[in-house]
Amino acid sequence: MAKLVFLGRLADVAGRSELDVAPGPLEAVLATLDPALALALLDERVRVALNGDLIAERGVVLGADDELAFLPPVSGG
Amino acid sequence: MAKLVFLGRLADVAGRSELDVAPGPLEAVLATLDPALALALLDERVRVALNGDLIAERGVVLGADDELAFLPPVSGG
Protein backbone atom coordinates (compact mmCIF):
# COMPACT_ATOMS: atom_id res chain seq x y z
CA MET A 1 0.00 0.00 0.00
CA ALA A 2 1.02 3.63 -0.51
CA LYS A 3 0.54 6.14 2.27
CA LEU A 4 -1.01 9.60 2.30
CA VAL A 5 0.01 11.97 5.15
CA PHE A 6 -2.14 14.95 6.12
CA LEU A 7 -0.57 17.85 8.01
CA GLY A 8 -2.18 20.66 9.96
CA ARG A 9 -5.84 21.36 9.24
CA LEU A 10 -5.86 18.74 6.47
CA ALA A 11 -5.75 16.06 9.18
CA ASP A 12 -8.97 17.52 10.57
CA VAL A 13 -10.61 17.42 7.16
CA ALA A 14 -9.45 13.83 6.68
CA GLY A 15 -10.37 12.83 10.23
CA ARG A 16 -6.95 11.20 10.47
CA SER A 17 -3.29 12.03 9.94
CA GLU A 18 -2.44 9.11 7.66
CA LEU A 19 -4.30 6.95 5.16
CA ASP A 20 -3.18 3.81 3.35
CA VAL A 21 -4.29 3.74 -0.27
CA ALA A 22 -3.86 1.46 -3.25
CA PRO A 23 -0.88 2.39 -5.47
CA GLY A 24 -1.60 4.13 -8.74
CA PRO A 25 -1.86 7.59 -10.30
CA LEU A 26 -2.57 10.31 -7.74
CA GLU A 27 -5.57 11.44 -9.74
CA ALA A 28 -7.12 7.99 -9.37
CA VAL A 29 -6.24 7.88 -5.66
CA LEU A 30 -7.92 11.22 -5.01
CA ALA A 31 -11.06 10.04 -6.83
CA THR A 32 -11.52 7.36 -4.15
CA LEU A 33 -11.50 9.92 -1.30
CA ASP A 34 -14.29 11.92 0.23
CA PRO A 35 -14.87 14.79 -2.21
CA ALA A 36 -14.45 17.46 0.49
CA LEU A 37 -11.05 16.00 1.40
CA ALA A 38 -10.00 15.67 -2.25
CA LEU A 39 -10.94 19.32 -2.80
CA ALA A 40 -8.93 20.44 0.25
CA LEU A 41 -5.89 18.47 -0.96
CA LEU A 42 -6.08 20.10 -4.37
CA ASP A 43 -5.95 23.64 -2.89
CA GLU A 44 -3.13 25.37 -4.74
CA ARG A 45 -1.62 26.61 -1.46
CA VAL A 46 -1.13 22.99 -0.37
CA ARG A 47 2.35 21.71 -1.20
CA VAL A 48 3.21 18.07 -1.74
CA ALA A 49 6.21 15.99 -0.68
CA LEU A 50 6.95 12.53 -2.07
CA ASN A 51 9.05 10.43 0.31
CA GLY A 52 10.30 13.57 2.03
CA ASP A 53 11.09 15.62 -1.07
CA LEU A 54 8.94 18.51 -2.20
CA ILE A 55 7.58 18.00 -5.71
CA ALA A 56 6.18 20.66 -8.00
CA GLU A 57 4.26 18.35 -10.32
CA ARG A 58 1.22 16.49 -9.03
CA GLY A 59 0.97 14.09 -11.93
CA VAL A 60 2.69 11.43 -9.82
CA VAL A 61 2.08 7.68 -9.81
CA LEU A 62 2.27 6.23 -6.30
CA GLY A 63 4.27 3.03 -5.87
CA ALA A 64 3.64 0.45 -3.18
CA ASP A 65 5.98 1.98 -0.57
CA ASP A 66 5.59 5.64 -1.43
CA GLU A 67 4.61 8.26 1.14
CA LEU A 68 2.88 11.36 -0.16
CA ALA A 69 2.48 14.24 2.30
CA PHE A 70 0.07 17.16 1.90
CA LEU A 71 1.42 20.35 3.48
CA PRO A 72 -0.84 23.36 4.04
CA PRO A 73 0.75 26.79 4.60
CA VAL A 74 2.97 26.76 7.68
CA SER A 75 2.31 28.77 10.83
CA GLY A 76 5.27 28.00 13.03
CA GLY A 77 7.14 29.60 15.93
CA MET B 1 37.97 71.90 50.39
CA ALA B 2 36.64 71.31 46.89
CA LYS B 3 37.21 67.95 45.23
CA LEU B 4 38.50 67.05 41.77
CA VAL B 5 37.65 63.56 40.43
CA PHE B 6 39.67 61.95 37.64
CA LEU B 7 38.11 59.16 35.57
CA GLY B 8 39.72 56.62 33.26
CA ARG B 9 43.21 57.41 32.02
CA LEU B 10 43.12 60.80 33.74
CA ALA B 11 43.48 58.99 37.07
CA ASP B 12 46.73 57.50 35.76
CA VAL B 13 47.99 60.94 34.73
CA ALA B 14 47.06 62.33 38.15
CA GLY B 15 48.42 59.33 40.00
CA ARG B 16 45.18 59.30 41.99
CA SER B 17 41.45 59.26 41.40
CA GLU B 18 40.54 62.21 43.62
CA LEU B 19 42.26 65.36 44.80
CA ASP B 20 41.19 67.90 47.39
CA VAL B 21 41.90 71.46 46.32
CA ALA B 22 41.32 74.93 47.71
CA PRO B 23 38.06 76.52 46.51
CA GLY B 24 38.30 79.19 43.82
CA PRO B 25 38.13 79.72 40.07
CA LEU B 26 38.91 76.52 38.12
CA GLU B 27 41.58 78.38 36.18
CA ALA B 28 43.40 79.15 39.44
CA VAL B 29 42.96 75.58 40.68
CA LEU B 30 44.45 74.13 37.49
CA ALA B 31 47.45 76.45 37.81
CA THR B 32 48.39 74.72 41.07
CA LEU B 33 48.47 71.26 39.44
CA ASP B 34 51.28 69.45 37.68
CA PRO B 35 51.38 71.01 34.20
CA ALA B 36 51.06 67.60 32.45
CA LEU B 37 47.90 66.89 34.44
CA ALA B 38 46.48 70.37 33.82
CA LEU B 39 47.10 69.91 30.09
CA ALA B 40 45.35 66.52 30.08
CA LEU B 41 42.36 67.98 31.92
CA LEU B 42 42.07 70.79 29.38
CA ASP B 43 41.82 68.33 26.42
CA GLU B 44 38.72 69.37 24.53
CA ARG B 45 37.49 65.75 24.44
CA VAL B 46 37.37 65.71 28.24
CA ARG B 47 33.94 66.61 29.56
CA VAL B 48 33.28 68.09 32.98
CA ALA B 49 30.57 67.43 35.56
CA LEU B 50 29.95 69.72 38.53
CA ASN B 51 28.27 67.88 41.42
CA GLY B 52 27.00 65.19 39.01
CA ASP B 53 25.71 67.51 36.29
CA LEU B 54 27.52 67.93 33.01
CA ILE B 55 28.51 71.54 32.38
CA ALA B 56 29.46 73.06 29.06
CA GLU B 57 31.27 76.11 30.43
CA ARG B 58 34.57 75.65 32.23
CA GLY B 59 34.66 79.14 33.69
CA VAL B 60 33.39 77.78 36.99
CA VAL B 61 34.26 78.90 40.50
CA LEU B 62 34.57 75.94 42.90
CA GLY B 63 32.86 76.29 46.27
CA ALA B 64 33.96 74.54 49.43
CA ASP B 65 31.80 71.41 48.94
CA ASP B 66 31.83 71.21 45.16
CA GLU B 67 32.90 68.07 43.30
CA LEU B 68 34.25 68.57 39.80
CA ALA B 69 34.71 65.40 37.70
CA PHE B 70 36.85 65.16 34.56
CA LEU B 71 35.46 62.60 32.09
CA PRO B 72 37.54 61.38 29.16
CA PRO B 73 35.77 59.70 26.19
CA VAL B 74 33.90 56.60 27.32
CA SER B 75 34.75 53.06 26.22
CA GLY B 76 32.10 50.93 27.88
CA GLY B 77 30.43 47.58 27.32
Place this chain on the structure above:
Amino acid sequence: MNWRSCRPLAGAEVVSDVRLLTAPFDPAEELRAFAAAHPGAGGVVSFLGQVRQDGAVEALELQHYGPLTLPGMERLAQGVRARWELDGLLILHRSGVLRPTDPIVLVAAAARHRRDAFAAADFAMDHLKAESWFWKRELVGGVWRWVEPRAQDYADLDRWV
Protein backbone atom coordinates in the same frame (compact mmCIF):
# COMPACT_ATOMS: atom_id res chain seq x y z
CA MET C 1 12.32 11.74 21.61
CA ASN C 2 14.52 14.59 20.38
CA TRP C 3 16.27 14.89 17.06
CA ARG C 4 19.64 16.52 17.30
CA SER C 5 21.89 17.79 14.60
CA CYS C 6 25.43 18.84 15.40
CA ARG C 7 27.39 18.82 12.21
CA PRO C 8 30.52 20.86 11.60
CA LEU C 9 30.65 22.98 8.48
CA ALA C 10 33.45 22.23 6.07
CA GLY C 11 36.58 24.04 7.21
CA ALA C 12 34.98 25.46 10.32
CA GLU C 13 35.99 24.50 13.82
CA VAL C 14 32.60 25.31 15.20
CA VAL C 15 29.27 23.60 14.86
CA SER C 16 25.67 24.66 14.72
CA ASP C 17 23.42 23.17 17.34
CA VAL C 18 20.04 22.56 15.72
CA ARG C 19 17.38 20.55 17.53
CA LEU C 20 13.72 19.70 17.11
CA LEU C 21 12.40 19.01 20.61
CA THR C 22 9.31 17.07 21.55
CA ALA C 23 9.70 17.64 25.29
CA PRO C 24 10.01 20.85 27.35
CA PHE C 25 13.40 22.53 27.47
CA ASP C 26 15.06 25.10 29.72
CA PRO C 27 16.10 28.16 27.70
CA ALA C 28 18.16 29.65 30.53
CA GLU C 29 20.31 26.54 30.86
CA GLU C 30 20.61 26.23 27.08
CA LEU C 31 21.87 29.81 26.89
CA ARG C 32 24.27 29.27 29.76
CA ALA C 33 25.80 26.28 27.97
CA PHE C 34 25.85 28.08 24.63
CA ALA C 35 27.65 31.15 25.98
CA ALA C 36 30.13 28.93 27.84
CA ALA C 37 30.77 26.94 24.66
CA HIS C 38 31.85 30.10 22.85
CA PRO C 39 34.25 31.93 25.21
CA GLY C 40 35.93 33.69 22.30
CA ALA C 41 32.72 35.42 21.26
CA GLY C 42 32.25 38.82 22.82
CA GLY C 43 28.51 38.82 22.28
CA VAL C 44 25.55 36.47 22.27
CA VAL C 45 22.17 37.56 20.90
CA SER C 46 19.20 35.37 21.62
CA PHE C 47 15.51 35.24 20.84
CA LEU C 48 13.19 33.28 23.10
CA GLY C 49 9.62 32.71 21.98
CA GLN C 50 7.22 31.49 24.65
CA VAL C 51 3.52 30.65 24.68
CA ARG C 52 1.87 33.91 25.63
CA GLN C 53 -0.20 33.86 28.79
CA ASP C 54 -3.08 36.03 27.64
CA GLY C 55 -5.96 34.37 29.47
CA ALA C 56 -7.56 33.09 26.26
CA VAL C 57 -5.25 30.45 24.80
CA GLU C 58 -5.29 27.36 27.01
CA ALA C 59 -2.78 25.36 24.99
CA LEU C 60 -0.92 25.40 21.74
CA GLU C 61 0.05 22.46 19.57
CA LEU C 62 2.87 22.47 17.07
CA GLN C 63 2.95 19.72 14.49
CA HIS C 64 5.96 18.91 12.37
CA TYR C 65 6.65 16.49 9.54
CA GLY C 66 9.70 14.32 10.26
CA PRO C 67 11.18 14.10 6.76
CA LEU C 68 11.08 17.88 6.23
CA THR C 69 11.14 19.85 9.47
CA LEU C 70 14.57 19.20 11.00
CA PRO C 71 16.32 19.06 7.60
CA GLY C 72 14.78 22.45 6.82
CA MET C 73 16.05 23.88 10.13
CA GLU C 74 19.51 22.54 9.33
CA ARG C 75 19.51 24.18 5.92
CA LEU C 76 18.45 27.44 7.53
CA ALA C 77 21.37 27.18 9.97
CA GLN C 78 23.80 26.63 7.12
CA GLY C 79 22.41 29.65 5.30
CA VAL C 80 22.82 31.81 8.39
CA ARG C 81 26.39 30.62 8.92
CA ALA C 82 27.25 31.37 5.32
CA ARG C 83 25.84 34.90 5.55
CA TRP C 84 27.40 36.11 8.82
CA GLU C 85 30.65 35.44 10.61
CA LEU C 86 29.59 33.59 13.74
CA ASP C 87 31.34 31.64 16.45
CA GLY C 88 28.24 29.59 17.10
CA LEU C 89 24.57 29.22 16.24
CA LEU C 90 21.81 27.58 18.27
CA ILE C 91 18.34 26.81 16.90
CA LEU C 92 15.89 24.94 19.14
CA HIS C 93 12.22 24.49 18.27
CA ARG C 94 9.49 22.63 20.13
CA SER C 95 6.91 20.32 18.63
CA GLY C 96 3.93 18.90 20.51
CA VAL C 97 1.42 20.34 22.97
CA LEU C 98 2.56 23.40 24.96
CA ARG C 99 1.00 25.36 27.80
CA PRO C 100 1.15 29.12 28.49
CA THR C 101 4.68 30.29 29.40
CA ASP C 102 6.24 27.15 27.85
CA PRO C 103 9.21 27.99 25.63
CA ILE C 104 8.56 27.40 21.91
CA VAL C 105 11.71 28.48 20.16
CA LEU C 106 15.19 29.61 21.13
CA VAL C 107 17.65 31.04 18.64
CA ALA C 108 21.08 32.29 19.71
CA ALA C 109 24.03 33.59 17.74
CA ALA C 110 27.52 34.09 19.19
CA ALA C 111 29.87 36.41 17.36
CA ARG C 112 32.91 38.58 17.73
CA HIS C 113 30.96 41.53 16.33
CA ARG C 114 27.66 42.52 17.85
CA ARG C 115 26.02 43.49 14.56
CA ASP C 116 26.59 40.01 13.11
CA ALA C 117 24.98 38.35 16.11
CA PHE C 118 21.91 40.61 16.02
CA ALA C 119 21.40 40.21 12.28
CA ALA C 120 21.90 36.44 12.34
CA ALA C 121 19.37 35.87 15.13
CA ASP C 122 16.87 38.22 13.52
CA PHE C 123 17.21 36.56 10.11
CA ALA C 124 16.95 33.07 11.60
CA MET C 125 13.74 33.97 13.43
CA ASP C 126 12.10 35.54 10.39
CA HIS C 127 12.82 32.43 8.34
CA LEU C 128 11.82 30.00 11.08
CA LYS C 129 8.49 31.81 11.43
CA ALA C 130 7.62 32.03 7.76
CA GLU C 131 9.30 29.04 6.18
CA SER C 132 9.90 26.21 8.60
CA TRP C 133 7.63 23.17 8.48
CA PHE C 134 5.45 23.64 11.55
CA TRP C 135 1.69 23.81 11.82
CA LYS C 136 0.17 25.45 14.86
CA ARG C 137 -3.22 25.21 16.51
CA GLU C 138 -4.58 26.83 19.63
CA LEU C 139 -7.00 25.59 22.26
CA VAL C 140 -9.44 28.39 23.06
CA GLY C 141 -12.59 27.81 25.08
CA GLY C 142 -12.03 24.08 24.82
CA VAL C 143 -11.92 24.17 21.01
CA TRP C 144 -8.82 23.63 18.89
CA ARG C 145 -8.42 25.97 15.95
CA TRP C 146 -5.64 26.14 13.38
CA VAL C 147 -3.58 29.30 13.20
CA GLU C 148 -3.35 30.77 9.73
CA PRO C 149 -0.07 32.19 8.47
CA ARG C 150 0.25 35.92 9.10
CA ALA C 151 0.95 38.41 6.33
CA GLN C 152 3.47 40.04 8.70
CA ASP C 153 5.59 36.90 8.64
CA TYR C 154 5.98 37.13 4.87
CA ALA C 155 6.65 40.88 5.10
CA ASP C 156 9.43 40.18 7.61
CA LEU C 157 11.09 37.85 5.10
CA ASP C 158 11.15 40.53 2.43
CA ARG C 159 13.52 42.56 4.58
CA TRP C 160 16.33 40.14 3.75
CA VAL C 161 15.95 39.91 -0.02
Place this chain on the structure above:
Amino acid sequence: MNWRSCRPLAGAEVVSDVRLLTAPFDPAEELRAFAAAHPGAGGVVSFLGQVRQDGAVEALELQHYGPLTLPGMERLAQGVRARWELDGLLILHRSGVLRPTDPIVLVAAAARHRRDAFAAADFAMDHLKAESWFWKRELVGGVWRWVEPRAQDYADLDRWV
Protein backbone atom coordinates in the same frame (compact mmCIF):
# COMPACT_ATOMS: atom_id res chain seq x y z
CA MET D 1 27.24 46.98 46.57
CA ASN D 2 24.74 47.13 43.73
CA TRP D 3 22.64 50.07 42.65
CA ARG D 4 19.20 49.10 41.53
CA SER D 5 16.59 51.12 39.74
CA CYS D 6 13.07 49.79 39.36
CA ARG D 7 10.85 52.71 38.68
CA PRO D 8 7.53 52.48 36.87
CA LEU D 9 6.93 54.87 34.00
CA ALA D 10 3.95 57.15 34.32
CA GLY D 11 0.85 55.32 33.18
CA ALA D 12 2.67 52.05 32.57
CA GLU D 13 2.06 48.90 34.59
CA VAL D 14 5.49 47.60 33.85
CA VAL D 15 8.88 48.67 35.08
CA SER D 16 12.34 48.72 33.65
CA ASP D 17 14.96 46.82 35.59
CA VAL D 18 18.19 48.82 35.37
CA ARG D 19 21.15 47.88 37.52
CA LEU D 20 24.80 48.82 37.83
CA LEU D 21 26.55 45.81 39.34
CA THR D 22 29.86 45.72 41.16
CA ALA D 23 29.83 41.95 41.69
CA PRO D 24 29.50 39.02 39.25
CA PHE D 25 26.00 38.16 38.03
CA ASP D 26 24.41 35.12 36.40
CA PRO D 27 22.93 36.08 33.01
CA ALA D 28 21.07 32.78 32.61
CA GLU D 29 19.23 33.22 35.90
CA GLU D 30 18.55 36.89 35.15
CA LEU D 31 17.00 35.91 31.80
CA ARG D 32 14.96 33.15 33.39
CA ALA D 33 13.50 35.61 35.90
CA PHE D 34 12.95 38.27 33.24
CA ALA D 35 11.06 35.93 30.89
CA ALA D 36 8.99 34.62 33.79
CA ALA D 37 8.17 38.18 34.85
CA HIS D 38 6.65 38.90 31.43
CA PRO D 39 4.39 35.93 30.62
CA GLY D 40 2.27 38.06 28.30
CA ALA D 41 5.21 38.78 26.01
CA GLY D 42 5.58 36.34 23.17
CA GLY D 43 9.22 37.14 22.63
CA VAL D 44 12.33 38.08 24.54
CA VAL D 45 15.45 39.32 22.76
CA SER D 46 18.65 39.51 24.74
CA PHE D 47 22.23 40.58 24.26
CA LEU D 48 24.92 39.19 26.52
CA GLY D 49 28.39 40.68 26.38
CA GLN D 50 31.14 38.71 28.04
CA VAL D 51 34.88 39.22 28.46
CA ARG D 52 36.38 37.49 25.45
CA GLN D 53 38.77 34.66 26.18
CA ASP D 54 41.34 35.36 23.49
CA GLY D 55 44.50 34.31 25.30
CA ALA D 56 45.85 37.87 25.46
CA VAL D 57 43.62 39.86 27.79
CA GLU D 58 44.12 38.67 31.36
CA ALA D 59 41.57 40.97 32.95
CA LEU D 60 39.38 43.92 32.19
CA GLU D 61 38.42 46.75 34.48
CA LEU D 62 35.36 48.91 34.06
CA GLN D 63 35.19 52.17 35.94
CA HIS D 64 32.04 54.19 36.45
CA TYR D 65 31.21 57.53 38.02
CA GLY D 66 28.44 57.23 40.58
CA PRO D 67 26.61 60.51 39.96
CA LEU D 68 26.38 59.91 36.19
CA THR D 69 26.53 56.26 35.23
CA LEU D 70 23.35 54.72 36.65
CA PRO D 71 21.25 57.86 36.02
CA GLY D 72 22.44 57.73 32.39
CA MET D 73 21.43 54.05 32.10
CA GLU D 74 18.01 54.93 33.51
CA ARG D 75 17.53 57.72 30.98
CA LEU D 76 18.50 55.32 28.22
CA ALA D 77 15.90 52.84 29.46
CA GLN D 78 13.23 55.53 29.43
CA GLY D 79 14.17 56.48 25.88
CA VAL D 80 13.92 52.87 24.75
CA ARG D 81 10.54 52.43 26.41
CA ALA D 82 9.25 55.59 24.75
CA ARG D 83 10.40 54.44 21.32
CA TRP D 84 9.11 50.85 21.24
CA GLU D 85 6.13 49.08 22.73
CA LEU D 86 7.65 46.74 25.28
CA ASP D 87 6.36 44.58 28.10
CA GLY D 88 9.65 44.81 29.91
CA LEU D 89 13.23 46.01 29.63
CA LEU D 90 16.31 44.79 31.48
CA ILE D 91 19.66 46.59 31.47
CA LEU D 92 22.47 45.20 33.62
CA HIS D 93 26.06 46.44 33.44
CA ARG D 94 29.09 45.42 35.46
CA SER D 95 31.67 47.73 36.96
CA GLY D 96 34.94 46.60 38.54
CA VAL D 97 37.56 44.01 37.60
CA LEU D 98 36.42 41.15 35.36
CA ARG D 99 38.12 38.00 34.12
CA PRO D 100 37.77 36.24 30.75
CA THR D 101 34.27 34.74 30.26
CA ASP D 102 32.80 37.01 32.98
CA PRO D 103 29.55 38.65 31.85
CA ILE D 104 29.86 42.41 31.30
CA VAL D 105 26.45 43.50 30.10
CA LEU D 106 23.01 41.98 29.68
CA VAL D 107 20.20 43.74 27.86
CA ALA D 108 16.82 42.09 27.34
CA ALA D 109 13.58 43.35 25.83
CA ALA D 110 10.24 41.56 26.14
CA ALA D 111 7.54 42.43 23.66
CA ARG D 112 4.40 41.20 22.00
CA HIS D 113 5.96 41.83 18.60
CA ARG D 114 9.31 40.34 17.74
CA ARG D 115 10.51 43.32 15.70
CA ASP D 116 10.06 45.68 18.66
CA ALA D 117 12.10 43.43 20.93
CA PHE D 118 14.96 43.10 18.44
CA ALA D 119 15.12 46.82 17.70
CA ALA D 120 14.91 47.83 21.35
CA ALA D 121 17.75 45.53 22.44
CA ASP D 122 19.89 46.56 19.48
CA PHE D 123 19.32 50.29 20.13
CA ALA D 124 20.00 49.92 23.84
CA MET D 125 23.30 48.15 23.18
CA ASP D 126 24.48 50.71 20.64
CA HIS D 127 23.80 53.52 23.09
CA LEU D 128 25.26 51.71 26.09
CA LYS D 129 28.46 51.09 24.13
CA ALA D 130 28.92 54.58 22.79
CA GLU D 131 27.31 56.85 25.35
CA SER D 132 27.18 55.32 28.81
CA TRP D 133 29.65 56.51 31.43
CA PHE D 134 32.11 53.63 31.65
CA TRP D 135 35.85 53.63 31.18
CA LYS D 136 37.56 50.39 30.32
CA ARG D 137 41.12 49.16 30.64
CA GLU D 138 42.67 45.81 29.85
CA LEU D 139 45.43 43.86 31.53
CA VAL D 140 47.73 42.47 28.83
CA GLY D 141 51.12 40.98 29.64
CA GLY D 142 50.80 42.26 33.18
CA VAL D 143 50.29 45.86 32.03
CA TRP D 144 47.04 47.79 32.27
CA ARG D 145 46.16 49.91 29.26
CA TRP D 146 43.11 52.07 28.65
CA VAL D 147 40.82 51.14 25.78
CA GLU D 148 40.10 54.00 23.42
CA PRO D 149 36.57 54.49 22.05
CA ARG D 150 36.06 52.78 18.70
CA ALA D 151 34.88 54.64 15.61
CA GLN D 152 32.52 51.70 14.98
CA ASP D 153 30.65 52.50 18.18
CA TYR D 154 29.83 55.98 16.92
CA ALA D 155 28.92 54.62 13.49
CA ASP D 156 26.48 52.20 15.15
CA LEU D 157 24.76 55.15 16.82
CA ASP D 158 24.21 56.90 13.53
CA ARG D 159 21.92 54.08 12.42
CA TRP D 160 19.22 55.37 14.78
CA VAL D 161 19.25 59.05 13.91
